[in-house]
Amino acid sequence: xxxxxxxxxxxxxxxxxxLAFLAxxxxxxxxxxxxxxxxxxxxxxxxxxxxxxxxxxxxxxLLVAAIAVPLNIAVGLAASWAIAKFDxxxxxxxxxxxxxxxxxxxxxxxxxxxxxxxxQGWWGEWLQAHDVQIIFAVPxxxxxxxxxxxxxxxRELIPLMEEQGREExxxxxxxxxxxxxxxxxxxxxxxxxxxxxxxxLCNARAMGEFGAVSVVSGHIRGKTTTLPLHIEILYxxxxxxxxxxxxxxxxxxxxxxxVVKSFLEWQHAGQLAGRGH
Amino acid sequence: MNLSAQNVVKRFGDFTAxxxxxxxxxxxxxxxxxxxxxxxxxxxxxILAGLEFPDSGRITMGGQDMSSAAARERRVxxxxxxxxxxxxxxxxxxxxxxxxxxxxxxRPPKSEIARRVAELLDLVQLSNIxxxxxxxxxxxxxxxxxxxxxxxxxxxxxxxxxxFGALDAKVRKDLRRWLRDVHERMGxxxxxxxxxxxxxxxxxxxxxxxxxxxxxxVDTPENVWDRPxxxxxxxxxxxxxxxxxxxxxxxxDIGGVRLPxxxxxxxxxxxxxxxxxxxxxxxxxxxxGIAVTLRRxxxxxxxxxxxxxxxxxxxxxxxxxxxxxxLAAGISLxxxxxxxxxxxxx
Numbered sequence: 001x002x003x004x005x006x007x008x009x010x011x012x013x014x015x016x017x018x019l020a021f022l023a024x025x026x027x028x029x030x031x032x033x034x035x036x037x038x039x040x041x042x043x044x045x046x047x048x049x050x051x052x053x054x055x056x057x058x059x060x061x062l063l064v065a066a067i068a069v070p071l072n073i074a075v076g077l078a079a080s081w082a083i084a085k086f087d088x089x090x091x092x093x094x095x096x097x098x099x100x101x102x103x104x105x106x107x108x109x110x111x112x113x114x115x116x117x118x119x120q121g122w123w124g125e126w127l128q129a130h131d132v133q134i135i136f137a138v139p140x141x142x143x144x145x146x147x148x149x150x151x152x153x154x155r156e157l158i159p160l161m162e163e164q165g166r167e168e169x170x171x172x173x174x175x176x177x178x179x180x181x182x183x184x185x186x187x188x189x190x191x192x193x194x195x196x197x198x199x200x201l202c203n204a205r206a207m208g209e210f211g212a213v214s215v216v217s218g219h220i221r222g223k224t225t226t227l228p229l230h231i232e233i234l235y236x237x238x239x240x241x242x243x244x245x246x247x248x249x250x251x252x253x254x255x256x257x258x259v260v261k262s263f264l265e266w267q268h269a270g271q272l273a274g275r276g277h
Numbered sequence: 278m279n280l281s282a283q284n285v286v287k288r289f290g291d292f293t294a295x296x297x298x299x300x301x302x303x304x305x306x307x308x309x310x311x312x313x314x315x316x317x318x319x320x321x322x323x324i325l326a327g328l329e330f331p332d333s334g335r336i337t338m339g340g341q342d343m344s345s346a347a348a349r350e351r352r353v354x355x356x357x358x359x360x361x362x363x364x365x366x367x368x369x370x371x372x373x374x375x376x377x378x379x380x381x382x383x384r385p386p387k388s389e390i391a392r393r394v395a396e397l398l399d400l401v402q403l404s405n406i407x408x409x410x411x412x413x414x415x416x417x418x419x420x421x422x423x424x425x426x427x428x429x430x431x432x433x434x435x436x437x438x439x440x441f442g443a444l445d446a447k448v449r450k451d452l453r454r455w456l457r458d459v460h461e462r463m464g465x466x467x468x469x470x471x472x473x474x475x476x477x478x479x480x481x482x483x484x485x486x487x488x489x490x491x492x493x494x495v496d497t498p499e500n501v502w503d504r505p506x507x508x509x510x511x512x513x514x515x516x517x518x519x520x521x522x523x524x525x526x527x528x529x530d531i532g533g534v535r536l537p538x539x540x541x542x543x544x545x546x547x548x549x550x551x552x553x554x555x556x557x558x559x560x561x562x563x564x565x566g567i568a569v570t571l572r573r574x575x576x577x578x579x580x581x582x583x584x585x586x587x588x589x590x591x592x593x594x595x596x597x598x599x600x601x602x603x604l605a606a607g608i609s610l611x612x613x614x615x616x617x618x619x620x621x622x623x
Contacts, residue, residue, distance in 0.1 A: 167361035170328050173348040174355040175375035175430055189365045273498065 011258050033251050036244035048242035049249060056222040057230035058249065063138070065206040068145040072202055076153030077195070081187070083154075084161030085169065098154050101147055110215025115141055136218030141226065144212040149202045156198030160191055179200060196264065200257050207253055262275075278339040278433040278466050279304045280325065285334035287320055287490075294320040294621030295331070296490040302468060304579035307460055310470045313513065317490040318470045319438055325468065326355045326436050338434065352435075354465075362411040362420045363494030368422050369394050375430035379588040397425040417448040424456070428463065435460070437469035441476065474514050478502060486510045504539050508620035511540070511551045518593045520567065522550040522619055529619045530612075532591055540618040549562070550619040554582070557595040558602075558613040566613040569593060571587035571606055585612065 006014075038045050048054060082088075083095060101109065115121045117134040127134060134140045168190065172182040188195075210228040218225045225233060227250050234243035280302040287295040294316045295317045302308050310318040323329040325336060327348035336344045343351055363371050374393045376385055385393070398404045401421035411419060420440065427435065440456065441449040457480055460467050471477050477484045478498040486493045486501060486509075494506035505511035511520075522531045529538050531550060560566055569585035572592075581600035585593045595612055604610075 136483065167357050167359060168363055170348070171355070171357060171361040171363070171426075172374070172378070174328065174351075174353065175325055175426065176349045176352070176376070177378040177379065181378045185374075186363055 011070055013064055013159050030251060033244055036240060037248040039244075040241050044241055045245045045248075048245035051242070053222045053225070054164055054230060054242075054249075057225050057227050057246070060138070060141070060225070061207050061227040064145050065203055067142050068149055068206045069199065069203050071146055072150050072153050073183050073199060076150065076157065076198065076202075080156045080157035080161055081183075083158055084164075084168050095158070098151050098158075101149075102151050102155075106148055106209065106211025107215055110144050113147075113216050115213075117143075120254050135216050136220065136224060138224070140216035141213055141224065144216045145206050148209050148212050149206045152202035152205060153195065153218035155200035156194045156201070157191055160189075160194040162277075164190055193265075197261070200261050204257055208250060280434055280466060280468070281335075282321065282325065283368045285321070285324060285331045285336070285338070286322060287317075287329065287331050293490050296454070298487075298492055300485060300492065300495070303324075304466055304468060305464060306466055307457065307480065307482045307517070308468045309477035309484045310421040310468060310487060311477040311484055312487035312515075315489075316460050316487040318472075318485075318487050321466060321487070322436050322438055325434075326353050326389070327351045328355070330362070342471070351565060352432050354429065354430065354432035354435040356420075356427050356435070356440055357439040358424050359435060360411070360423040362419060362422055364411050364427070367408050367410055368403065370412070371411070371422055372397050372407075372425045372429050374426060393429060397429055400428070401425045416444050417452060420444065420452060424459070428459075433466065435465045435467040437467065439470055439472070441471070441473075444527070449476075456480075458572070463553055486513065488513070505551075505618055506541060508549060508551070509597050511618050511620070517547060517553050518595075520550045520552055520591070520614075520616065520617075522548050522592070524619065525547050525552040529617050531614050531617060532567050534613055536617045538619050539616060540620055543619060543621050545623045548616045548619040549622050550614075552614050552617050554596040555596050556614060556616040557593075557597065558615055559597060560613050562610040562611060564611045565615070566611040567593065568609065568611050571604065571608050571610060573606055574604055576600060585610075 037048075051184075079094070079098060083091060114135055117127060117140065118124055119128065119135075121135075124186070134143065136184060168186050169182050172186045173179075177185065207226075208228060209226075210232070213226055214229055214232075217226070217229055219225060219233065221227060221230075221233065227246060231243050232244050234246065282298055282300045285298045286293050287293075289470075293528060298317070298321060300321070304527075310321060312318045319474065320329060324331050327343070327346060327350070331344070335342060338351065338353075348355075363374065366374065373390045376393060378389045378543070379385075383431050394407065395404070398407050401422055401424060403425075406414070406418070410438060411422070412423065420443075437456075439449060443469075444452065453476065458466075469480075478501065481498060484501045485495045485497055488509050494501060496504075496506070501510065505514060511517060520531060522529050524530075524538075524543050524547075525535070526545065527538070527542060528535050529548065529550060562568065567587060569587050571583060571585050572585040572601055575582045579598055581597050581604065583595045583597060583600075583604075585595065593612060
């Protein structure tokens with residue numbers, strides 16, 4: 001027995017505590033979602049999912065994520081590259097700014113867009129004159145989602161890139177590699193696991209975001225309701241089975257994300273260990 | 278290929294890393310940049326490589342102005358202090374990297390790259406571990422991979438930043454010889470940075486001693502050791518005793534002993550002399566020289582290491598051959614300097 005080995009009974013208590021907590025706070029709600037969804041049989045379940053409004057909400061959710069996630073990957077990569085590999089003024093200010101979406105309440109974030117693009121907002125008149133609708137339409141949903149999910153990729157990459165330093169990039173440059181070759185062959189492979197993790201988190205949040213999206217959506221059924229908003233509407237109409245059925249879709253997307261991540265980690269476990277990460 | 282820096286100035290904010298440095302490296306030379314940390318030696322090396330750019334001044338290679346050429350255009354091999362191997366590539370992929378990123382037109386075919394990599398693995402005596410990853414190698418092996426990788430692009434100039442800094446003493450000695458060998462065999466022009474004076478003197482054709490962003494002396498190892506140009510160089514080479522003395526008629530007077538100065542001439546008047554431990558003889562108390570009280574004595578074979586204090590409390594370390602049997606701690610005696618390097622008093 002070494003100094004850091006705790007007595008057996010203490011270890012068991014700690015493990016049991018952690019497991020009980022997880023079961024109660026994560027496992028139980030997840031189970032409730034599926035149990036409630038199938039309460040009136042699978043026919044009702046599939047009917048709730050196949051309903052046109054639900055399908056529209058699913059399509060909209062996927063569309064918003066499909067725009068917001070790649071955008072945040074590109075901008076997040078650029079921002080973390082700039083912060084980790086270059087010195088410039090206002091660097092710490094930029095880092096603080098990246099954290100802003102985490103520290104601001106999502107409702108406030110949504111309101112900002114309403115104040116900017118809404119009819120009574122700063123640019124409202126101009127937008128109306130040019131027949132551009134942002135608030136209560138898809139562009140508003142995308143903007144709000146981009147804002148909320150921006151930090152995930154950058155936050156994941158900045159510490160990783162800072163820890164890895166600039167030497168490998170400098171080595172590549174001194175060996176004659178172009179900037180692009182350096183990025184694709186040295187930088188990107190070194191951060192791929194952090195990037196994957198950031199993207200998964202970003203995607204999960206983009207599909208699940210409620211607060212900011214709720215403010216800018218206008219809740220037009222079948223048009224501007226994403227899955228979380230659709231669930232709320234169903235729930236408020238006392239249509240519990242349908243609400244939980246759609247909720248199970250969202251939970252399912254989250255579970256798939258986790259499974260994909262675990263699978264990739266398991267596939268490349270040997271590589272990760274061998275390469276000293 | 279010759280290499281030169283003219284009037285190179287580099288500042289980082291308020292800190293002046295290089296203040297007008299001039300350096301000429303002849304084709305085929307092996308030059309050491311020696312200095313304490315913060316002396317600007319690494320900055321100079323990085324500027325030569327194109328990893329930093331000077332605020333003013335010129336860099337030329339083979340007579341061509343390279344001041345604003347990017348690192349990838351200079352065809353300079355650079356070996357990083359911490360190797361900077363690509364951690365996600367095998368040893369062979371690391372070595373082949375420089376060839377495989379060439380533009381399509383000048384890129385050798387895969388088989389040619391493989392042949393070249395095998396050749397380099399052979400050169401660095403690592404033929405059997407081409408498939409391993411950097412994390413699985415020892416420090417010395419990583420260093421050799423880093424060198425092979427730099428040599429793969431057939432550079433004309435090789436720059437090394439503290440190449441042996443992170444290795445243990447035994448490996449360091451072996452690698453030194455081997456590096457010198459590679460340098461000769463491949464007809465390279467090499468510049469390496471070090472803070473270890475023994476390494477610089479042992480390995481280089483010429484040593485450049487730097488301090489506070491200025492070059493203090495550029496000379497052969499013998500001359501740097503024997504005739505340091507400034508008090509800083511003499512002090513940095515280490516193991517010397519500082520003793521107050523006087524310049525008199527172009528010679529140096531230490532307690533009545535007159536010696537020629539092994540440093541640049543200095544005006545008459547008070548000066549600071551540097552005397553190495555083996556540059557002392559012994560005399561009885563009362564003779565001209567430095568009157569001291571012996572504190573400790575350590576006999577090792579035919580020599581003895583003495584630790585003595587002068588009347589004003591300064592400690593002098595001397596190494597004497599054939600010490601007389603009467604020598605013992607506590608006695609008074611006179612140390613007679615046999616050589617001195619004196620510089621104007623600071």
